[in-house]
Amino acid sequence: GQSLEQPSEVTAVEGAIVQINCTYQTSGFYGLSWYQQHDGGAPTFLSYNALDGLEETGRFSSFLSRSDSYGYLLLQELQMKDSASYFCAVKGTYKYIFGTGTRLKVLA
Amino acid sequence: DAGVIQSPRHEVTEMGQEVTLRCKPISGHNSLFWYRQTMMRGLELLIYFNNNVPIDDSGMPEDRFSAKMPNASFSTLKIQPSEPRDSAVYFCASSLSSGGEEQYFGPGTRLTVT
Numbered sequence: 001g002q003s004l005e006q007p008s009e010v011t012a013v014e015g016a017i018v019q020i021n022c023t024y025q026t027s028g029f030y031g032l033s034w035y036q037q038h039d040g041g042a043p044t045f046l047s048y049n050a051l052d053g054l055e056e057t058g059r060f061s062s063f064l065s066r067s068d069s070y071g072y073l074l075l076q077e078l079q080m081k082d083s084a085s086y087f088c089a090v091k092g093t094y095k096y097i098f099g100t101g102t103r104l105k106v107l108a
Numbered sequence: 109d110a111g112v113i114q115s116p117r118h119e120v121t122e123m124g125q126e127v128t129l130r131c132k133p134i135s136g137h138n139s140l141f142w143y144r145q146t147m148m149r150g151l152e153l154l155i156y157f158n159n160n161v162p163i164d165d166s167g168m169p170e171d172r173f174s175a176k177m178p179n180a181s182f183s184t185l186k187i188q189p190s191e192p193r194d195s196a197v198y199f200c201a202s203s204l205s206s207g208g209e210e211q212y213f214g215p216g217t218r219l220t221v222t
Contacts, residue, residue, distance in 0.1 A: 030209070031207070031209050035211075042199060042213040042214060042215055042216055043151070043199070044213065045212065048210055050209070091207060091208060095153075095164065095166070096141070098143075098150065098152075098153070100150045101150060101151070
């Protein structure tokens with residue numbers, strides 16, 4: 001079957017660095033995407049990795065290891081506004097699936 | 109660009125009624141996705157279209173659900189008859205690429221079936 005696993009909740013303090021992991025199992029693999037969703041809002045696109053390695057976009061970075069079926073989202077210099085749910089998403093050969101989401105709480 | 113537009117934003121209906129949700133994707137985007145989000149089941153892909161053609165509808169829960177995309181700028185998701193368990197937030201998203209790796213979501217329609 002196809003599945004994505006990510007932690008349900010992560011807590012960190014303002015200014016810290018946090019890593020949200022995602023492991024996947026799919027039939028075929030085209031790439032790993034990350035989305036952010038604030039309570040009551042819609043998911044917004046953060047990043048996409050098709051190849052192994054680290055992609056950096058401002059305070060956010062995303063990493064992919066295709067051989068390990070693993071990726072992570074790295075958030076640096078955490079701010080209160082980063083408190084949200086973060087979803088990894090994978091497109092396999094036949095399916096496009098989202099993970100169950102990681103709720104990030106940023107404490108002052 | 110106005111982004112993905114969905115209507116209505118909120119819908120309250122009684123069990124057994126027909127519900128139609130509407131979506132206007134971002135102009136020029138080739139792919140359109142319909143999702144359902146609930147606390148219990150998370151974000152589920154219901155169906156997606158490439159160039160107005162349904163590609164994967166395996167996520168459509170049952171025959172009560174149907175989706176159409178008559179042209180590149182409009183799609184509908186219909187539930188007939190609706191049931192209380194259909195209560196959820198329904199999102200439409202569009203993507204420039206057929207792979208859908210970067211999707212832009214609409215604000216969602218919050219559906220409540222009583």
